[in-house]
Amino acid sequence: MGAIFPGEKVVLRGKDVLKELKDYRWIEYLLFGITGRDSPHLARLIEGMWLICTSFPDPRLWNNRIAALSATTRSTGVLGSAGALAVSEATIYGLKPIQGVSDFLYRTSEKIAGGQCLEDVVKSEVKKYRGIYGYGRPVADKDERVGPLMEFAQSMGAGEGPYTKLAFDVDNYLGSSRLKYRINASGVVAGLLADEGVTPKELYHIATLTFTAGVIPCYIDALEKPEGAFFPLRTSRVNYEGTTAFRVWGQ
């Protein structure tokens, strides 16, 4: 895929990085490395999406909290960011939903093309997996990112493709069902990027670093406060539900 030739050149996917790719924006380079595609338009679409969706600097968010905790214990910034990045491969947010909803849209589209109706496909998915990645959201019901995301996509000439339409068709169905799940930002992103031909695994790789712009401010913020001051917990915050017996080892 790529290699460095010390003192001579750097090659990625057959291109000389220092000559042929030197005018790329960093996000274009990332896109090229992952997909081999040379597309400033798609790169800009992805960049705008990540700004709107995934770089929220709130230290309460579970992945961001790793960075804040790392700062409060005076660990290093990279350890905090790397820990947060690793944790971002979560189920209730992050990489699993991002890849999962893209996979869902591709599979659903195939099934509908094969003659199944959307309602049956969605019902079956919910029954089998108890939910659908990209729909519903922890902590909040409404996703404030969906509107700005679509506005941005439309400003880029995107948002009218079949996968985006499918994503919102599922939203309409789920919203009117007893589940009341509504589409979240990862569902919209998956639809928009599927319309650009981005596969679930490509989306997963592209999204890997997206949280870091929100993570690092959380580290810096906690570092500026006294050590150990990030949400300190008294022993009374432990809600013990284990055995009430006081046991003695060996007896």
Place this chain on the structure above:
Amino acid sequence: MTNKNKQETITTKIWNEIPEDDNPFAAKVCYCSGFDVYGDLLGKASYIEYLYLLFKLEPPSQNHALLLEGLAIALANPGIRDHSVRGAMNAGVGGSTHASALMAALAVGAGNLGGGREVYNMVKYWEQCGTDINTWEQMIKEPPVEERADVWQPMEHAPGFDPNGDSCTLPVRQVLEHMVKIGESENLKWLQANRERLEKFAECPLAMSGVAATVLYELQLSSDQAEMLYLLLRLPGAAVHSLEQEKLGWRRYPFFGDGLKLQKYNPTENMG
């Protein structure tokens, strides 16, 4: 000059392997510092003795084995409110991968406050001060200042002491007492005898990391080895608490919903 026909190798004093007869990529016999791990050591050595061997390349004396055993128990679970364990639980409640829970525990538990770097720094203090109370006083009151910028933050408190503590907690005193009892260690005895004086210099109480650093120094581990072993030994608690919270889910774990106060942003105050 590199011989281009010669394959590059990994140099080690720790591990040697004899290949299987039918597969050069599989080991038939593995030696750790000369001991046949699966053909001899397994079943004879305790886990703690093997752990010691890995770091030191020699089997431990009886009291060194006891010290490491005691330390391993003391550190195995830093407690559910420990920052590193909280890092791991954050992974658990979000349904993150199990490896990421340990990575989070390591990231959070690596630092100057109760973490691996604190142990590293205190072992350095031990190397410099030994059991000379005057040198300790000077080191604590006038800590060394690194001129060059580093990825690590400068220490904000005396290493091995708890800047947020009021008095030396009972578990810390119990662990120290146990180590003194089993360790036949002048350093540990000295720490126990001088704890209160050191705490006065530090203006805060001795922490578990301070006892751990002293035990690791007593085991004649370098500051790098001490930091690494301390990081390893604290992971079991992170693992089990993360698994428990994964089952309970994010709804039953503190989100601190109303705990964040957004201050008015002042660009000049926050620049740089």
